[in-house]
Amino acid sequence: MFRIIKKEQLAPNIYLMDVEAERIAKHALPGQFLIVRVDADGERIPLTICDYDPEKGIVQIVFQVIGGETYRMSLLEEGDSFHDMVGPLGRPSDLTELPVEELKNKKICFIAGGVGTAPVYCQLKWLKNNGVDVDCIQGARSSDLIILEDEMAAVSSLHVCTDDGSKGIKGNVCVALQQLIDEGHSFDRVVAIGPMIMMKFVCQLTKELGIETIVSMNPIMVDGTGMCGACRLTVGSEVKFACVDGPEFDGHQVNFDEAMKRMTLYKTEEGRLYLQAKEGDSHHGGCGMCD
Amino acid sequence: MTMDMFKRVPVREQDPKVRATNFNEVCLGYNKEEAEAEAQRCLNCKKPFCVQGCPVSINIPGFIAKLKDGDVEGAYNVISESSALPAICGRVCPQETQCEGKCVRGIKGEAVSIGKLERYVADTAKEMGLKPQPAAEKNGKKVAVIGSGPAGLTCAGDLAKLGYDVTIFEALHKAGGVLVYGIPEFRLPKDAVVQKEIENVKSLGVKIELDCVIGKSTTIDSLLKEEGFDAVFIGSGAGLPRFMHIPGEQSLGVFSANEYLTRSNLMQAFKDESRTPIMKAKKCVVVGGGNVAMDAARTALRLGAETHIVYRRSDEELPARREEIEHAKHEGVIFNLLTNPTEIHADENGWVKSITCVKMELGEPDESGRRSPVVIPGSEFEIECDCVIMSLGTSPNPLIASTTEGLEVNRRKCIVADEATGMTSKENVYAGGDAVTGAATVILAMGAGKTAAKGIHEYLSDE
Numbered sequence: 001m002f003r004i005i006k007k008e009q010l011a012p013n014i015y016l017m018d019v020e021a022e023r024i025a026k027h028a029l030p031g032q033f034l035i036v037r038v039d040a041d042g043e044r045i046p047l048t049i050c051d052y053d054p055e056k057g058i059v060q061i062v063f064q065v066i067g068g069e070t071y072r073m074s075l076l077e078e079g080d081s082f083h084d085m086v087g088p089l090g091r092p093s094d095l096t097e098l099p100v101e102e103l104k105n106k107k108i109c110f111i112a113g114g115v116g117t118a119p120v121y122c123q124l125k126w127l128k129n130n131g132v133d134v135d136c137i138q139g140a141r142s143s144d145l146i147i148l149e150d151e152m153a154a155v156s157s158l159h160v161c162t163d164d165g166s167k168g169i170k171g172n173v174c175v176a177l178q179q180l181i182d183e184g185h186s187f188d189r190v191v192a193i194g195p196m197i198m199m200k201f202v203c204q205l206t207k208e209l210g211i212e213t214i215v216s217m218n219p220i221m222v223d224g225t226g227m228c229g230a231c232r233l234t235v236g237s238e239v240k241f242a243c244v245d246g247p248e249f250d251g252h253q254v255n256f257d258e259a260m261k262r263m264t265l266y267k268t269e270e271g272r273l274y275l276q277a278k279e280g281d282s283h284h285g286g287c288g289m290c291d
Numbered sequence: 292m293t294m295d296m297f298k299r300v301p302v303r304e305q306d307p308k309v310r311a312t313n314f315n316e317v318c319l320g321y322n323k324e325e326a327e328a329e330a331q332r333c334l335n336c337k338k339p340f341c342v343q344g345c346p347v348s349i350n351i352p353g354f355i356a357k358l359k360d361g362d363v364e365g366a367y368n369v370i371s372e373s374s375a376l377p378a379i380c381g382r383v384c385p386q387e388t389q390c391e392g393k394c395v396r397g398i399k400g401e402a403v404s405i406g407k408l409e410r411y412v413a414d415t416a417k418e419m420g421l422k423p424q425p426a427a428e429k430n431g432k433k434v435a436v437i438g439s440g441p442a443g444l445t446c447a448g449d450l451a452k453l454g455y456d457v458t459i460f461e462a463l464h465k466a467g468g469v470l471v472y473g474i475p476e477f478r479l480p481k482d483a484v485v486q487k488e489i490e491n492v493k494s495l496g497v498k499i500e501l502d503c504v505i506g507k508s509t510t511i512d513s514l515l516k517e518e519g520f521d522a523v524f525i526g527s528g529a530g531l532p533r534f535m536h537i538p539g540e541q542s543l544g545v546f547s548a549n550e551y552l553t554r555s556n557l558m559q560a561f562k563d564e565s566r567t568p569i570m571k572a573k574k575c576v577v578v579g580g581g582n583v584a585m586d587a588a589r590t591a592l593r594l595g596a597e598t599h600i601v602y603r604r605s606d607e608e609l610p611a612r613r614e615e616i617e618h619a620k621h622e623g624v625i626f627n628l629l630t631n632p633t634e635i636h637a638d639e640n641g642w643v644k645s646i647t648c649v650k651m652e653l654g655e656p657d658e659s660g661r662r663s664p665v666v667i668p669g670s671e672f673e674i675e676c677d678c679v680i681m682s683l684g685t686s687p688n689p690l691i692a693s694t695t696e697g698l699e700v701n702r703r704k705c706i707v708a709d710e711a712t713g714m715t716s717k718e719n720v721y722a723g724g725d726a727v728t729g730a731a732t733v734i735l736a737m738g739a740g741k742t743a744a745k746g747i748h749e750y751l752s753d754e
Contacts, residue, residue: 023509044464087504223463229532239541265570
C-alpha cells in the first residue's frame with residue numbers, strides 16, 4: 001500500500017509523486033487534503049491533493065522541502081512506499097457543490113502561488129472536465145520555480161507572473177490581478193491558494209475591489225480529523241478547525257496575522273530536525289539549537 | 292504471614308520524586324505473594340455485589356478463587372469470558388466507584404483490591420504466553436467496527452469469538468484509540484500493555500485497517516452495500532476539543548489537552564528522538580479537573596514544567612479519579628482550586644506570558660447536582676506562565692453522523708443508540724462508547740461494545 005509509482009522533480013526543491021491509495025483516490029474531490037507519514041517514526045504531514053484517478057486508485061501529491069520530514073519524503077524513490085497515507089480529509093471546495101450551469105456563469109480567477117499550484121490544478125481540472133472555463137494567475141519568484149505550467153495552461157486561461165520578470169508579467173500575483181482587471185477582465189470570485197502571506201495580500205486587494213475570495217489554509221495539524229484543535233483559526237468572530245471546517249474559508253474573514261503567528265510555533269524545532277536529517281552525523285552548528 | 296484482613300495489601304509504586312522525571316509506569320503492581328495474599332481477603336460472597344458494579348460483569352469472586360489457589364491460567368480464563376482487555380482495565384478502570392465500591396469488605400475496612408488483582412492476572416498470563424481462545428468455526432458473516440478504542444476492540448473481540456469475520460477501521464496510523472493517543476505511558480504502557488492486548492484481539496481473527504476515516508475514506512453505506520458487511524458498529528469515540536473562548540486563547544503556547552497528549556502519547560514526542568515536536572514549558576497551567584487534565588498536567592510536569600491545575604470548583608468536585616489526583620499531588624502538581632481563567636496574555640511575539648484568573652465560591656447545586664461556582668467580585672489575579680492547556684471536554688465529531696443518512700443524533704449531537712442492544716436508528720448499524728454518551732470512561736465504552744456485540748449477534752442470528 002501507498003507505493004510511489006512516479007516521482008518527478010519539478011523545481012529545485014519541489015517534487016511530484018503519484019502514489020497508490022485506493023480509498024483516497026476513490027473518494028477525493030478538489031479542495032481536500034491527505035496526511036502522509038514517511039516511516040514508522042514519521043511525523044504526520046498534511047498535503048493538499050493535486051490530482052486523483054479513481055479508476056487506477058492513484059493520488060498525486062506535490063510538496064516542497066521545507067523541513068526534516070519533507071526532506072526525508074524527497075529521498076523516497078519510485079517503488080518505495082509511504083508508511084501511512086490517510087484521506088481525503090477536509091471539506092471539498094464549495095465549487096463542487098454548485099450546479100454546473102451556475103458555475104459556467106461565474107467569472108472565476110484562481111491565483112496559485114508556489115506549491116499552492118498543485119491544489120489549484122486539482123480544481124481547474126475538475127472545472128474543465130465539467131465544461132467551466134476560468135482564468136488562473138500563477139506566480140513565483142522566478143521562472144525556474146514555475147511548476148506544472150503546461151498542465152495548468154491546458155485547463156485554464158493561464159497568466160504567469162514572476163517577481164523578477166524572468167517569465168510572464170513582472171510582479172507578484174496582486175500586480176498580475178490588478179493588471180488583468182485594468183485590461184478589462186472582471187471577476188466575481190477569486191480562489192487564492194499559496195503561502196499565507198500571498199493569500200493575505202490577495203485578500204486585501206480583492207476586499208478593495210469587492211471580489212469574493214476563497215483561500216485554502218494549511219496551518220499546523222496533528223490528526224487532521226478534528227481531534228486535536230492544533231489547526232484552529234479565527235474566521236470572522238468564530239474559531240474554526242481547518243481540518244474539519246475547512247481547509248477553504250472566506251478569505252476576507254480569515255485572521256491571517258494570527259494564523260501566520262501560529263505557524264511559527266515549532267519553527268526552531270523544525271529547522272533543527274531538518275538540519276539533523278540533512279547533515280546527519282556531520283551536523284555541527286548552524287541550527288541555532290547547538291553551540 | 293499475618294495480615295490485617297481489614298486492610299488491603301499495599302501496591303508498590305515508583306517514588307513520586309523519581310517518577311516526576313520519567314515516563315515509566317507509576318504503579319508497579321502486585322507480585323505473586325502480594326496477589327495471593329490480597330486474594331485471601333475476598334469473602335466469595337453468595338451474592339457478589341462487585342459483579343453488579345462491573346460494566347462487563349466479570350465473575351470477580353470466580354477469578355479471585357482461582358488466584359487463591361495460585362491458578363493464574365484458570366483466573367485468566369474466567370476474566371477472558373467477559374473482558375478482552377484485562378491488563379488495561381486493571382489499570383484505568385475507576386474500580387473505587389464500580390466493583391470495589393460495592394465490595395462488602397469496604398463496609399468495615401478497605402475493599403478487596405480487585406483492579407490490582409485483575410492486572411496481576413493479565414500481566415502474568417501475558418508472561419506465560421496465554422491467549423484468549425478463538426472461535427472454533429466461522430459463521431460467514433461480516434461485521435465492520437469503526438474505531439479501535441476500548442468500545443471497538445471489545446465489540447470486535449466478542450464478535451470474533453462468536454465466529455464473525457470482523458474488520459476494525461481506524462482513522463489514525465496506530466490502533467488503540469484513546470488508549471494510545473490519550474492515556475499517557477506512565478499510566479498505561481503502550482508497547483508492553485496496549486499493543487499486547489490488541490495482539491490478543493487480533494489473535495481471535497480480527498483484522499485492523501489503519502488510516503481509514505469512515506465518513507471520508509469511505510462511508511457506512513458503502514461498507515454495507517459495496518463491501519459486503521452485514522452490520523456496522525460505531526465506536527468512533529469522543530470528538531472535538533472544547534475551548535473557553537476567552538481573549539488570548541489563540542496565543543502560541545495554548546493547546547487543547549487532546550493535542551498535547553496526542554503529541555506526547557501517539558507521536559511519542561516525550562522522547563528526545565521523536566520527530567514530533569512538543570512544547571517543553573517552564574510553567575504550565577492546565578485548565579480543568581478531569582482525568583484528562585490530570586494526564587496533561589502530569590505529562591507537562593515530566594517534561595520539566597512547574598505545573599498548575601486551575602479548576603473552578605473545589606477539591607471535592609474534581610471529576611478525576613481520586614488515585615490520579617493523589618498521584619498528581621504527590622508528584623508536585625500545584626492545585627489552584629476555586630479559580631477560573633478569564634484572559635490569556637501574550638508577549639509581543641504572540642507567546643503566552645500569563646493568565647488572568649478570578650476566585651470562585653460555591654453557590655447552589657446546579658442540574659448536575661454539583662454546587663455551581665460563582666465569581667467573587669474583584670478577585671482577579673494573574674499567574675505567570677508560558678503554556679496553557681485547555682482540558683474542558685469534547686463535543687462529538689460530526690464526521691460520521693453528517694455522512695450517514697438515517698443516523699439519528701440527539702440534541703448534544705451524540706449518536707442515539709438503544710441502551711440494551713446498541714441499535715441505532717439506521718438498520719444494521721450499532722453504536723456505543725463516547726460517540727453515544729459523550730466523554731466517559733474506558734470501561735463504560737467496553738461495556739457498550741459488549742452490549743452491541745450481543746445486540747448484533749441476536750439480530751444477525753434472527754435473519
